[in-house]
Amino acid sequence: ICTFYQKGVCFYGSRCRYDHVKASRLQAQTHLPSSETSSSVSPSSLNSRSSPIAISVGPIQDVKPPALGHITELSYLENHFSPSDGHIWSHTYEDPFAFNVELDCSSSVASASDQPICAFAAAGSCPRGDSCPHVHGDLCEICGKHCLHPYRPEEREEHIQQCQRNKKHLEALRRSQExxxxxxxxxxxxxxxxxxxxxxxxxxxxxxxxxxxxxxxxxxxxxxxxxxxxxxxxxxxxxxxxxxxxxxxxxxxxxxxxxxxxxxxxxxx
CATH class of the missing domain: 3.30.40 (Herpes Virus-1)
Structure with missing residues (x-):
């Protein structure tokens, strides 16, 4: 028996798999004697009820849920997002992985000059070694750090000039102490x-x-x-x-x- 029909509205209508019986008829049947109830049921009706009913419910397009409370909204969700739309969910689930693959491909094609210098290697040692995805800089003889980008000549020259100015300033401060x-x-x-x-x-x-x-x-x-x-x-x-x-x-x-x-x-x- 369809409980939604008992409450007033069933969204499936005639396509509902449950019986649409009013509450008054249901109460009248429950007050009948057990013998009369059992005798009124024929074997053919038992066979018809026990046999499975095949109902083809296809996807309903452009159906808006009526504002009839949580019951009809639940029926709308069950009907609109049917198992036949499973390919939509699987495609949505696979999108992040496809996005990561695209990022990996684009990063591998990127030029070496766009890659940043590894901060660990610049400080002294990188725990990843040769497997590090970042560029390991060349050694600056003035400051003693591996911070010279091998593919950015302008940046290398600017760093060397700044290190020379800093070294000159430190030497002047050391002389000025006396x-x-x-x-x-x-x-x-x-x-x-x-x-x-x-x-x-x-x-x-x-x-x-x-x-x-x-x-x-x-x-x-x-x-x-x-x-x-x-x-x-x-x-x-x-x-x-x-x-x-x-x-x-x-x-x-x-x-x-x-x-x-x-x-x-x-x-x-």
Whole structure:
């Protein structure tokens, strides 16, 4: 007996495999005596009920579920997504694998210059070794890391130039550690505060001063009758005239390095 028909509506209608019997008829049959019920059933009817009923239910296209609650929605889902549509589900299941295959094919065809450098190999050692899918970089003799891409010449040259600048800066810092100020006689880079750990470079003189000492020297007010250029703007040691002071965290070792520091400071102004 169809329970959906008992509640009012069965979506399958005449194609339903269960009997469509009203509740009133069902109750009347249940009140009949057992002997009468058994006698009213013929062998032919038993055979007809016991035999399987073949119902061909094909896929229904463009069927919208009626808004009759969860019962009719369940019937709609059973009918619309029938086992005959199994190929749809199998195709959907196989899509991720097909997508992965396409990715593998496209990655194998990609050029070697597009592959990134292995971070483990650049740091020192790669646990995958030759089976690593990433490119292992060449050794940079300056920084000692395998970070030079073998298929990107512009990137290699840029890295080498940056390493050379860093190495030059570190060497200049190492030399600057021993430079003392000609006024206070303290090591400039050993001052207590970071603001004091700077050199005051004079444009026309190579004597070292800390930035605080040379600025204090040049900020004193000249007394009457004193020449400002010869007293305040001149070097305290050699008396050469310099019109400006350049702050720098490193001390130069050649005239080219000094001019590079001056040009870099002027570019920031």
């Amino acid at each position: 430079i003392e100020c000609c006024v206070c006689l303290d090591r400039v880079l050993s001052k207590p505060t970071p603001a004091e750990r700077k050199f005051g470079l004079l444009s026309e003189c190579d004597h070292p001063f800390c930035i605080s000492c040379i600025r204090n020297w040049r900020s004193n007010f000249a007394t009457s009758g004193m020449d400002v250029n010869s007293t305040l703007r001149a070097c305290p040691i050699c008396r050469k005239l310099s019109y400006f002071v350049i702050p720098s965290v490193i001390w130069f070792s050649s005239a080219e390095e000094k001019q590079e520091i001056i040009n870099s400071y002027k570019a920031k102004l």
